[in-house]
Amino acid sequence: MKYVDEYRNREIAERLIKRIWETCHRRVTLMEVCGTHTVAIHRNGIPGLLPEQITLISGPGCPVCVTAISDIDCSIALSEKEGVIIATFGDLLRVPGSETSLLKQRSLGADIRIVYSAYDAFSLAQQHPDRQVVFLGVGFETTAPTVAAVIRRAREAGLNNFSVLSMHKVLPPALLALVTSPQVKIDGFICPGHVSTIIGTGLYQKVAEEFHIPCVVTGFEPVDVLQAIALLVEQIERGEARVAIQYRRAVSPEGNLKARSMMEEVFEPCDSNWRGFGVLPQSGLKLKADYAQCDAERIYDIPPLKSQEPPGCICGDILRGIKRPPDCSLFKKLCTPDNPVGACMVSSEGTCAAYYQFSGVNIA
Amino acid sequence: MCLGIPMQIQEINENVATAAVSGTSRKIYLDILDEDAKVGDYVIVHAGFAIHKIDEEEAKETLRLFEDAGMFDHPQEGDESP
Numbered sequence: 001m002k003y004v005d006e007y008r009n010r011e012i013a014e015r016l017i018k019r020i021w022e023t024c025h026r027r028v029t030l031m032e033v034c035g036t037h038t039v040a041i042h043r044n045g046i047p048g049l050l051p052e053q054i055t056l057i058s059g060p061g062c063p064v065c066v067t068a069i070s071d072i073d074c075s076i077a078l079s080e081k082e083g084v085i086i087a088t089f090g091d092l093l094r095v096p097g098s099e100t101s102l103l104k105q106r107s108l109g110a111d112i113r114i115v116y117s118a119y120d121a122f123s124l125a126q127q128h129p130d131r132q133v134v135f136l137g138v139g140f141e142t143t144a145p146t147v148a149a150v151i152r153r154a155r156e157a158g159l160n161n162f163s164v165l166s167m168h169k170v171l172p173p174a175l176l177a178l179v180t181s182p183q184v185k186i187d188g189f190i191c192p193g194h195v196s197t198i199i200g201t202g203l204y205q206k207v208a209e210e211f212h213i214p215c216v217v218t219g220f221e222p223v224d225v226l227q228a229i230a231l232l233v234e235q236i237e238r239g240e241a242r243v244a245i246q247y248r249r250a251v252s253p254e255g256n257l258k259a260r261s262m263m264e265e266v267f268e269p270c271d272s273n274w275r276g277f278g279v280l281p282q283s284g285l286k287l288k289a290d291y292a293q294c295d296a297e298r299i300y301d302i303p304p305l306k307s308q309e310p311p312g313c314i315c316g317d318i319l320r321g322i323k324r325p326p327d328c329s330l331f332k333k334l335c336t337p338d339n340p341v342g343a344c345m346v347s348s349e350g351t352c353a354a355y356y357q358f359s360g361v362n363i364a
Numbered sequence: 365m366c367l368g369i370p371m372q373i374q375e376i377n378e379n380v381a382t383a384a385v386s387g388t389s390r391k392i393y394l395d396i397l398d399e400d401a402k403v404g405d406y407v408i409v410h411a412g413f414a415i416h417k418i419d420e421e422e423a424k425e426t427l428r429l430f431e432d433a434g435m436f437d438h439p440q441e442g443d444e445s446p
Contacts (some may be wrong), residue, residue: 001370001385001386002370002372002406003370003406003418003423004370007427011395033368034366036366037368061366064365089411116411117393117411117412117413118411118412119393119412120412139366139411140366142368142410142411142415143365143366143410143411145396145409145413145415146393146395146396146411146413146415148396149393149395149396149413153395192366193366194366194367194368194410194415195366195410196413197368197415197416199406213432220368227386227426246426247426248419248422248423248425248426249418249419249422249423249426250368250408250416250418251416256397256398256415257398258396258397258398258417259396259398259415262396295385347382349367357394
């Protein structure tokens with residue numbers, strides 16, 4: 001596969017590993033802030049290839065995982081409405097709400113369809129003019145513009161049975177919450193690849209300059225990740241904090257301006273509740289009043305729900321990088337991919353799921 | 365969830381294209397792509413949308429950097445944001 005295979009080259013990977021071992025002389029903690037990186041790191045057994053003084057921790061990079069349980073409960077409540085078809089990315093289906101999950105609702109007769117794109121939900125609405133299709137909008141800046149594009153199309157097409165429950169989140173407030181937290185000290189960021197395709201590198205410039213933490217925007221193949229770690233360690237050893245784009249084939253400093261303007265036309269920032277972080281000001285996206293006819297939150301007016309996190313689950317601490325999955329008393333015992341207690345075990349990009357699935361590869 | 369896959373465009377019809385990867389082709393949308401794409405181009409596809417046209421020269425450059433023993437001494441040249 002072009003643009004993939006060459007970044008899985010074993011010889012280059014070995015040279016990068018050697019370089020990391022030669023360069024790293026102090027204890028460093030690096031955080032990856034993207035669920036796809038979490039999977040790439042563990043699938044390829046990267047922690048086990050590094051010197052023991054390098055600790056890799058995962059941040060709040062899995063959109064399904066950071067979605068607050070109250071939002072899951074709200075989605076479940078919507079699925080119970082007469083005449084509604086819920087359209088959602090598959091990952092959200094099994095996330096436990098306070099009492100049930102979308103998957104369980106579906107087995108009880110709720111009409112819940114898995115889609116691969118917001119456009120699939122738009123098509124569903126066209127095919128079922130007598131039903132109301134609600135798309136569950138979950139994701140960061142990579143996904144939000146795709147949903148914005150479809151909302152615009154729906155309005156242009158005069159589609160009056162399509163709406164979006166926007167639970168989208170933006171990265172900057174969470175990243176800034178991490179760097180100002182006294183609970184975790186991060187020496188370098190493995191910055192997300194595809195979020196950065198959209199937002200560019202301005203945010204990381206602030207992190208590097210104001211907080212003196214080096215940032216490397218990173219691709220998703222093993223050679224990409226190893227090169228990023230090498231670049232971070234090299235900077236840390238020299239006492240520098242700069243921004244580098246390792247993932248040059250997909251990221252430019254300015255980002256994707258068209259996608260951003262599409263997102264800004266349809267959405268506006270709002271306070272948003274993150275699992276693990278609580279409410280972060282201006283960290284979510286809601287539909288602007290101009291697009292009220294596609295805003296499920298306005299249309300359905302779901303009353304506030306009494307949501308409750310599962311007892312014993314430490315997903316919140318894991319998402320802030322304070323704890324790791326083996327620190328959780330439920331991990332691998334009561335909480336498994338087949339019977340998940342917390343969101344980080346459900347999503348394919350969740351930290352707990354990655355540790356569970358690939359633990360033979362990389363950790364004790 | 366921010367998974368993105370490099371796919372090659374085979375056909376374009378306004379904002380909809382057919383793109384292929386590993387022998388499988390599927391419909392993708394070009395609504396948020398900020399550059400003109402043509403048949404034969406590679407794009408990163410996320411949630412059914414092309415989000416970026418892959419820059420062949422940049423891709424080669426990254427691989428060339430691996431060959432360059434001095435890459436770690438000047439890794440950021442030309443890479444930093446303004």
